[in-house]
Amino acid sequence: MILKEIRSIFQSELQGIYDREETDILFFRLTEAYCNITRLTLALQPEITLTREEEQPVFEALARLKQHQPIQQILGKTIFYGLEFRVDENVLIPRPETEELVDWILKDCRAQQAEDPTILDVGTGSGCIAVALAKNLPKARVSAIDISGAALKVAEENAKRHNVSVDFIKKDIMEAGEEYEYKLDIIVSNPPYIRNLEKKEIKNNVLLHEPHLALFVEDESPLVFYEKIADLAKSGLRKGGVLYFEINQYLGKEMIEMVESKGFKDICLKKDLSGNDRMLKAVW
Structure with a gap:
């Protein structure tokens, strides 16, 4: 034809x-x-x-x-921060906004000449954040956790594909305690943050084919994951360690108030390239 x-x-x-x-x-x-x-x-x-x-x-x-299936799932791959990642129905497809978060972390590390930070990625999914950081900071010690065993298999494959060492751990962050072998320099997370009331804004290719576990939170407790991660960061981060979040664009003010209430300082809310409040950084 x-x-x-x-x-x-x-x-x-x-x-x-x-x-x-x-x-x-x-x-x-x-x-x-x-x-x-x-x-x-x-x-x-x-x-x-x-x-x-x-x-x-x-x-x-x-x-x-x-059937509204995303092209990335059909091809089984996507590009994130210049690297090819395998994706399937078990992981969230990496977004350009998350690339901006990775870029922010890397720029901060280079500005501080921090070549070998200890990093924890919470809710790693495809491993895009952890692998991109490990690839660009070859001396870093990177760990990543996720509740989904299927997602971790994808993440492990992506780490092998790019020849980086990441310690992947299956864990439910909501049930995690203060279990650290060493103090961390950086904790980064892109947790579920879309409220059910915002589902009407979501396209069908996302709503029908990407894991809801990685996307949605209840309307009455939209910061539930952030609060838990911030609590763990208080004991897991070294003094001067940094917490980085990708956030819901509508909840920037609430996020600032939350991390302030937990004792973090030097809080910075950053917009993405579309002009939406999308990233937050806070120092312990």
Whole structure:
């Protein structure tokens, strides 16, 4: 079948789910992944044709896109902080906002010439934060915990893929006690923070296919994970250690008040590139 005809089928079948430009982006990500055909290739060779065997995975992917499945899950991978990560239905797909959090931590470490910090990533999911930090701070001692064994398997694979050492631990943070072999320099977390009342803002590709365990909290206790992590950080961080959070954009004021009440200082609320309150840093 002529490739430009398949492109037209994508536009028709995905109308109402994605706009034309989004559909084209998805289409060419698939043709490049499965057939090594880019947008430029089609522009230069408008009559290029796919064989039946080449067509099959592209049309299978189309069927999954119609069910609102994220392209990252279909391809089984995504890029985070310049690194390729495996993802599946057991982990949250890494977001650009989380890249900004990693970048903030790395810039702080370099500014302080801290080449070998001890770091704990709480709720690691795919391992994107822990692995990216370990890759960029090769002398760091990095640990990461998650409640999901399936997520940890993905995270371990990602650590191996990038040849970094991360100590992955299966643990429910809400049941964790003060169990530290050594004091930490950094605790970082991107915990569940979307309130149920905000579900209406969430697209179906997230709502239907990403783990709710990693996304949502009850409306009446939206800071439950942050409060627990902050409590553990009080005993786990060394004096001068830093707590970094990715946060709900609507709860910046509440987050500042919470960490202040627990004795943290030098609190900094930072906006993401979209102008939303998205990251918080506090010093113990």
